Amino acid sequence: MVATNDTTVLIFGASGDLTSRKLIPALFRLSQQQYLSVRSPVIGVARRPKSHDEFRTEMREKVQARLGLDKFDAAAWDVFANQLFYQQLDLTDASEYAMLKTSVQAIESQVGAGNDASRIVYLATTPDLIAPAVEGLDVSGMIPPRESKSILRVVVEKPFGRDLKSAQELTLTLSRHLQESQIYRIDHYLGKETVQNILLFRFGNAIFEPLLNRNHVDHIQITVAEELGMEGARGGYYDTSGAMRDVLQNHVLQLLCLIAMDPPSLFQAREIRDEKMKVLQALRPGVSGPIENWAIRAQYTAGLVDGQPTLGYREEDRVNPNSNRETYVAMRVALDNWRWAGVPFFLRTGKRLPKQMTEIAIQFKNPPLNLFSTVECDGDLCDLVETRPNTLILRIQPQEAISLRFSTKRPGMNYQVQPVSMDFEYGAHFTAQLPEAYERLLLDVMRGDSTLFTRSDELEAAWRFVTPVLESWESSSAAPDFYPAATWGPRSADQLISETKACWRAPK
Ligand SMILES: NC(=O)c1ccc[n+]([C@@H]2O[C@H](COP(=O)([O-])OP(=O)(O)OC[C@H]3O[C@@H](n4cnc5c(N)ncnc54)[C@H](OP(=O)(O)O)[C@@H]3O)[C@@H](O)[C@H]2O)c1
Structure with a gap:
């Protein structure tokens, strides 16, 4: 497995449900599979005061509870926990972002991230905080200028507006500070x-x-x-x-x-x-x-x-x-x-x-001409039914599968057609x-692949x-x-x- 380049992952809204239920477990799995470089710090950001260790303990308890003790790999967690940090910040207070920038730089040098490290800001917050967050990042100089080699990608969670007008306003807000290629609108379905x-x-x-x-x-x-x-x-x-x-x-x-x-x-x-x-x-x-x-x-x-x-x-x-x-x-x-x-x-x-x-x-x-009678049978008892057309079914969840329904001759002395199914599970x-959807999507953001984003x-x-x-x-x-x-x-x-x-x- 090849780790991605050093990437700092900032999670805005790190005391929330999404962070503990999806994001941290996904990052932990990426770390276990060595997709997340050990020089890639994961920095939780929210208003509540918390030390790094408190954040680590809290996340460990939640991930452990989610996975169950038997499936929780404590040694792998200890490696990952060394990359976990916490920074208190009120996202609505633009004056606090300079301090955020300073502590991010300090953490990056502590873990030995290279100078060309890229950064991801994951907005795991309510939509009303998107505008102050990108504005704060911009004012503090954390959004690199177009010509810079530094990389900043911003992940936005749904809902992306509640109608056409609010979606357009959100796009406008983001585009005042970011290029479209820096914005990753996540739809976990993809x-x-x-x-x-x-x-x-x-x-x-x-x-x-x-x-x-x-x-x-x-x-x-x-x-x-x-x-x-x-x-x-x-x-x-x-x-x-x-x-x-x-x-x-x-x-x-x-x-x-x-x-x-x-x-x-x-x-x-x-x-x-x-x-x-x-x-x-x-x-x-x-x-x-x-x-x-x-x-x-x-x-x-x-x-x-x-x-x-x-x-x-x-x-x-x-x-x-x-x-x-x-x-x-x-x-x-x-x-x-x-x-x-x-x-x-x-x-x-x-x-x-x-x-x-x-x-x-x-x-x-x-078929253009119905030459046969179609039956549906329970054991040897068969009923004549309407012709059953071929159907191709792509089952996305649960029990992910692809099935093709087609007609075949029912064994016996008559030309009777019975629908059957060819299944791939x-x-x-x-x-x-x-892999969990968030694992794949977070890795794609780190790789800069926006195929699965809207x-x-x-x-x-x-x-x-x-x-x-x-x-x-x-x-x-x-x-x-x-x-x-x-x-x-x-x-x-x-x-x-x-x-x-x-x-x-x-x-x-
Ligand atoms: N939960 C899911 O499974 C899920 C799934 C799909 C999409 N989403 C979307 O993801 C986003 C987050 O969802 P969630 O369920 O995790 O929400 P949540 O549990 O309410 O968490 C919100 C987070 O935002 C922080 N926050 C609120 N105001 C802040 C401020 N002024 N400055 C800094 N941090 C602030 C809160 O921490 P403090 O109070 O400590 O500041 C908390 O960490 C929402 O847009 C939601 O629609 C969630």
Whole structure:
């Protein structure tokens, strides 16, 4: 393994949940695998006073609790802990950044980081602190001038705005101090191994890609289903956000880009993001007329999860009892380009659905002539059913897999067709543990590879598409549709897809 060049990682918001749950465990794993040079200090920054040792102890306890004692490698932690430091700072106080710069330089020389060390600032803070943070970095001279060889990269966490206007304002704020190439907008979904595999599967095999177009594909379904509701006091935040902002605008549209984009001329950040951008530029409502013809919002009501009664959304902790906030979105969209003209894309995401599951299902057209009868059998008992089209399923989580459904002759004296499935499961094939999304993404920031990060034009294009829908919903006093917890969504979503004679997949 080759360690990256010496890189100082500053985490703004180091006493927060994201730092202890994701960032420090990911950096620890990178250190264990020797991707993080021993001369790369990790400096936590937040308002609370804390010594270096207190920070180290706190992080050790949290990582140990997360991994479990048997999986926690104490010797490896001791190596990593030597690289951990803490600096108290109020991010809103511009006068404190000069002191930050001095202590960062002192720490860098203490660990022996080279003079050409690069720096990463990870903004693990609320969005209102982004502007003061980049301004403070700039005023203190921590953002190197364009012509300098020094490197500073800034990682920004979602949410990237809450509509088109606020996203544009955020872009403007960042661009006053940073070049676009210094900004890494993180969408942890893109760090998942199976999400990255979408492009490799499509463009590393010759047999599937020629089929992915309007000539062969009937429709595509993208599902991001969550089983959880508002656990962990999430209701307060969620009631201001909802399924559209939280998941559809970013994760679902990113998956759409990856499955629908054309091959890039080079497998490099700019070329890949250019192709994704073209998909977003071609994105349209799937049918004409009012928004409700192609976009459905709904909210979960009380239900039974594993036999236990659960609350409806409006009864959840910190949720407005009259809230119209959507916990479910389904959309029929289209791509106005040569490859996909006329192919419906059905997108859906929701909370309190029957299971946690993310998948892309590509349903192919039926054979032009139906020569055989199709059966579905339970043992020797078979029922005649409608022809089952071929389906290619890319399961992103859990149990990451790729399945191809096709028809085969049922053994016997008749020409009967039975649908079967050819499955590739990551877990069964690869013994190596799949890296956590944050590990991969942090390493990419250190390497300066922005392929898996969202560019400002992609972000704006996604907001440009969803903002009119959000505005229409939020300006209306009409209630959303409802669905009982642990079901696959409202009836209106079934109608949305059944107009094309298709139906939603309901994986077991
Ligand atoms: N948690 C997750 O799993 C997750 C996932 C995806 C995205 N995100 C995003 O990541 C960001 C951070 O989330 P989080 O859950 O870690 O938040 P959090 O638990 O509320 O932590 C916020 C951090 O900011 C620090 N802070 C607040 N005001 C400050 C100030 N004026 N100066 C310096 N530090 C200040 C707090 O520490 P002090 O109080 O000590 O200053 C704390 O360390 C948010 O934008 C969130 O949307 C989080």
